[in-house]
Amino acid sequence: MSDVWTPTKVRHLESLLTERDSRILDDLERFRALSTRLVQRLHFPAGPLGLHATVPTATRLANRVLLRLEAHGFIARITRRVGGPLRGSAATTWHLAATGERLLRARRGEPGRRRYVTPSRDFLAHTLAVAEVAVELREAELRGELDVLELVTEPSCWRPFQGPVGVATLKPDLFVVVANTEVEAHVFVEIDRGTEHLPAVIKKCRTYQQYRQTGIEQQASGVFPAVLWVAPDPERARKLSTAIRREADLPADLFTICKEAAALDALASFLAPSPTSRKEVSP
Secondary structure, eight states: OOSSOOHHHHHHHHHTOOHHHHHHHHHHHHHSOEEHHHHHHHHSOBSTTSSBSSHHHHHHHHHHHHHHHHHTTSEEEEOSOOOSSOOGGGGOEEEEOHHHHHHHHHHTTOOSOOOOOOOOHHHHHHHHHHHHHHHHHHHHHHTTSOEEEEEEETTTTOEEEEETTEEEEEOOSEEEEEEOSSEEEEEEEEEOOSOSOHHHHHHHHHHHHHHHHHTHHHHHHSSOOEEEEEESSHHHHHHHHHHHHTOTTSOTTTEEEEEGGGHHHHHHHTTSOOTTTEEEOOO
């Protein structure tokens, strides 16, 4: 097929996609990379509240759909491996290929295409860890534990502001708004993989404090979001907590630190009364 993207070509490509296919492409653009397992959990849920009886059945179907999208050139697998418990097809990691990326741009009327660069292992591990938190939130919503009102990824969740020495940009990994029947909580999420030196973490914390002092977020929503640091293990969580608490100019109520396995519980905890990150939901 010609590389000229005519309306006819776009219509042909659209005809190859189901609604679920399109949602998968949207999520691959949004999260930048997803494993087969994460795609399965997002789009082929299994169990009592899911569409499929068992995880293996759902995984086989997810893999079949992903292979079809790959065959049409919409997506491609990332050859670099990330360590973890998953093996086989469930561990395969996917990203948008040129055709998929250009189709999504064409839908929005955007010209050109983005140049793909193979991510480093650390970048890929961080990307998948961010997606894991988002998927856990969606699964909690499916179980009826909370409502996810907003879930914004990079770079859409970044916040430019006038800092002490010029224009600065706060760059959280995620911005989420979760709610129950009484409270909605606003949270900036930082995924820490243990690769940053502690001075870099403290510098990022000070950027949050500087942004809070502008009042921009409070004017927009009435509250300033909590900041949740998600550490890979208890020892790193302890080091982050100690380093942040040691800084007298950083407010203790602004930052919460948890280990990776407790991220969902930590996010749910913000739905309890808190003076900085929550507001009452009107009946």
